[in-house]
Amino acid sequence: MNLTTTYLGLELKSPLVPSASPLSEDIDNIKLMEDAGAGAVVMHSLFEEQLILEKYELHHHLTYGTESFPEALTYFPDITNFRVGPEEYLDHIRKAKETVNIPIIASLNGCSVGGWTEYATLIQEAGASALELNIYYVPTNPDLTSTEIEQNYIDILTSVKAAVTIPVAVKLSPYFTNTANMAKRLDQCGADGLVLFNRFYQPDINVETLEVEPYVLLSTPQAMRLPLRWIAILYGHIQGSLAATSGIHNAHDVIKMLMVGANVTMLCSVLLREGITHIQCLEKDLREWMEIHEYDSVRQIQGSMSQLNxxxxxxxxxxxxxxxxxxxxxxxxxxxxxx
Structure with a gap:
């Protein structure tokens, strides 16, 4: 069976792709993902807040004491003693590229236009095969219009695309007035692919301590219905690739996503629950289904149940x-x- 697929212009050996999660923080895990059959790996996210914090820390050290003595204005500490950005993330990309042969997709997580997007250049120089922009944005200002919110997405994408030549995917939330129109606009502005969808993690309240607490719920198979429907709608109407994420737990979930037009199916919760080697089970079941239903390749499946017609x-x-x-x-x- 030919499981190869194309995503972001990259030729992948399989549509099974581990998405951004803590699992990719370990190089051995990334190697295990490749050995288990992953077509590519999306790295854990580097957050806008991390980069802003690093920037301000450097500024503090470079200017500390300059108001105390006139001669201090000519003194600056050795810049090599301070990190301009999270160098560990760049080193991690380099090591991953040296260790595995599958594409490594970096992940930048942010919500505003600013200097953090320039870090995309360093990610490209570190050897990332592609970049996923995870725009995690929950607008709370009641005076902010939908036009302004959508333009923010466009501005972030445009800023990053101007800085790099590697493919760029945008990970979207499903909460737009017209998701199809937003997808089309991002596609026209140069997005090489769309990842559907981002999951917002709602916090909880501890009624004893009266504190807001983070609360992460892993996805269930029911969560796949939303990306399933929208990929079916978008397939054939945009030029970029389509990645399905959220709720993909077994081979039937993978097959459904491919049928509606997904180029790749991204795995997270199921790997956190079952372990990285579960990729092998998914691939085995996918191959068996294809053999029973007389499919020779993944490409034969893709888009067969979309709404294109x-x-x-x-x-x-x-x-x-x-x-x-x-x-x-x-x-x-x-x-x-x-x-």
């Missing part, structure tokens, strides 16, 4: 919505929802 996707959505409600069986608690 549907003249009115909105009407299709309404029809499926009504059909789901009409076919609900209260005895089984199950709703038939074909994609």
């Amino acid at each position: 549907c003249p009115n996707p909105s009407a299709f959505e309404r029809a499926q919505y009504m059909r789901a409600l009409q076919t609900y069986n209260p005895n089984s608690g199950r709703v038939y929802t074909p994609f």
